[in-house]
Amino acid sequence: MSSKSSSLYRYGLLLFAALMLRQNEVAASPNGAPTSSCNSMTPGHGQTSSTACPFQTILDKTEMFSNDTLKVTLQRPGGTTAVFKGFLIMGFDKAKNNTVIGTFNISSTDQDSRTLDCGQYDNAATHKNDNQKSNITIDYWFPPEGFNGDVEFKATFIVDRDSEYWVKVPSRTSIKIIASEPIPTTPTTDPSNTQPPFPDIYAECGKTKGCIATPEDCVGTNNCSMMTTFKKLDNDHLELEIYGEITGDQQYVAVGFSTDSEMGSDSVTECVQYLSTVKAYQSYNSPDHNNKRLPSNIEGFEDTGSPLFVDGYIYCSVKHPIVFTSNNQNFDLNQPHYILMATGSAGKDNIERHSKEEKSGVSIDLADDLNISYFKDSRVLKQLHGSFMVIAWLMAASTGLLMPRYMKKTWVGKQFMKKDLWFVYHRGLMVLAWTLTVAGFIIIFVDVGGWVSESVSENPHPLIGCITTVLAFIQPFMALMRPGPNAPKRYIFNWAHMLVGYSAHILASNDYLTCIFLAVEMEEAELPYETYWILTAHICCYVGAHIILTIFARRSITVPDVLKADAPRDETGSLTRKIILICFICIVVGLGSTVIAFIAGA
Incomplete structure (x- = not known):
């Protein structure tokens, strides 16, 4: 040569x-801020601008209870043509050296925003692409349960990859959060105000009902993070219990029934906590892996117990038909099915992409199986x-x-x-x-x-x-x-x-x-x-x-x-x-x- x-x-x-x-x-910029930017909120490209930020963060209220939700909007002021491509936003507790608090909930259909874990689950939000943006609305942010104090939001705006940016721009107003009244923990004379006792979901596992859970061997120690039990009530119905650990409000644990061990074309039963209310719903996983909540529950589906959220665990008990139709697809639980379980964030009308999932290693006969088994996804x-x-x-x-x-x-x-x-x-x-x-x-x-x-x-x-x-x-x-x-x-x-x-x-x-x-x-x-x-x-x-x-x-x-x-x-x-x-x-x-x-x- x-x-x-x-x-x-x-x-x-x-x-x-x-x-x-x-x-x-x-690799980092087009898909949102990396976790390495969490502390400084500073991008790894471009340069800090010396001019006033042309963008602002607007909160839809100035005062709220800790069990309420907040809508956050990033926008340009009226009359301007400024646009931004990237952003990173967090809520800060003003009384504790600006500690990041709260949780964002962003719909899976949102094309421009996604959540980010900055030390805690979903406590930040960032861009999902590098398209030009003039207005971004994040539907839900909610504070920690029982929080009392003032919260200020700070955002970083990025005009372009090699252009200028503004770091930690404060929201136009802060918000005062008042701790909502806790659920009574002692009996009262009014039965309607008494918290129902949490059922012993582990009792009768392997005897009168089948149980599948995670992690392995957790049933014997009463320490499962997710669990489903199933028991045949009659020739037409099963009793299902859904139990799992969640991080707070607007979270879910769900169980799905699949013929092939993979997500897609599955019937799903959700146990959802949304705005401090726990309820069971029916939904369907389409072949393209999208989940859609059914407008009405399938025939023969009904609650059989009080849905609960206690000490970080959620519980639902439902009566579920054995043979049924969901989203025009026929299901027969007399035949063995794989069991899928997942947990994640929930919106008002749907559940979001799961943050954790499990699936059974073999198909299970829900109508007759009384064994204790564990999720072992190889x-x-x-x-x-x-x-x-x-x-x-x-x-x-x-x-x-x-x-x-x-x-x-x-x-x-x-x-x-x-x-x-x-x-x-x-x-x-x-x-x-x-x-x-x-x-x-x-x-x-x-x-x-x-x-x-x-x-x-x-x-x-x-x-x-x-x-x-x-x-x-x-x-x-x-x-x-x-x-x-x-x-x-x-x-x-x-x-x-x-x-x-x-x-x-x-x-x-x-x-x-x-x-x-x-x-x-x-x-x-x-x-x-x-x-x-x-x-x-x-x-x-x-x-x-x-x-x-x-x-x-x-x-x-x-x-x-x-x-x-x-x-x-x-x-x-x-x-x-x-x-x-x-x-x-x-x-x-x-x-x-x-x-x-x-x-x-x-």
Whole structure:
């Protein structure tokens, strides 16, 4: 390769490295603020504006009880044409050093806003896309149960990615919240004011009724976080009990009946607490995974006990028909069904996407089963997929890509099966990466049952993963068409092979970073937040290795060998390159092993 081509090669490599370092920033903004912005509320791009903020936060009331809800609007003043693309808003307790409090509830149909966990569940709201916005209304914010005090809302407004922003702009008014009167905890002479006793849902499990719960073995210790019981009342009806832990008002626990263990075309019974009222509803999961509450409950469905919310747990008991029709689909619970359970936020007329879900490992005969069972959703395939991709891209590909660039003049004269040793290492590592990528790709499709339709703006992981796999898949076939070392068009192959390889590697890194930035909130990944720092360390290590090896490569060119020998010998600095390579391998294997440990424990 000529000196000019070598320089272009090097600059192209450094450009790719710079792009890799910017993945955090690029990936975060279009889909909303990352959790790393929670404390400062400052975006990782653009610059602070020195002018007055052209946007304002409006509250629909100035005083409310703690069991009421508040509507929050972000808007531009009348008569202006200002627009913003991004925002982050939180409610702050003015009496406690501006501690973030309260919970936002945003409908799943809202195209512009989503909730964000800033230390607590759904206590912040941010943008969902980078479309221009002049007015955003968040239907519900509610304070902690029994809260008494003043709350001020602060918002960050972002005009454009590379433009200006305003940080922690206070709402035009604060709101005074008055603690609502608590439910009496001691008996009174008026029976209507007496809190009904919480039923012992664990009694008779495995004797007169079937029970399925989570976590494992919780029934024996009376300490389940979610649970459904079922008992046949007569030939036409079951008694269902729904029980679970929720965080407060506007939350739900629901149970669904499915023929295939996956969400879609399911009958759902909801147990919902909304504005301090607990009630059971019927709904339906459509094939596209959207939940729709039925305008009226199915025939034969009725409450059989007092719905309750006590000490963080919700309970409903219903009489449920065995054979019924829901949303024009026929169900027969005499036949075995998989049981799905979920919990999450609830709106006035619907339940939102679940924050936690469980499903039975086998189908259950609800009419006759009196056993105690537990939700055991096997995550083996997801764990294999994640582990294979970590080994392929964080370990094998990262190391394999260093070989042709820096190690060609190392191990000179040493061959294996008539191939230079550096090439043997390179090919072996890249074949391993290719094999694991294809295997991981197939595994995840088997696990989720094919392509799952999902907004790319909400979850780009599947699309980027497919592109990465396609690029990786064609690499070995490109290598088979490699011309000879002295062929006049060899440089075309070199550039094409390098660009496809590095593009796949960058996309793979971005894919995993996307998984991490969204995975901290995304239930499918279940990775701890610390994984973000591990990936950041890996990128720094990878780019650092390229920079150091490039510097040594340039020095070796300018320092001629003093001693000449008839036999081939390593280029000057080979020992240093070997040491750097060994250190790099140790670091990436250690970091990758840590991520795999996180995946195995998920």
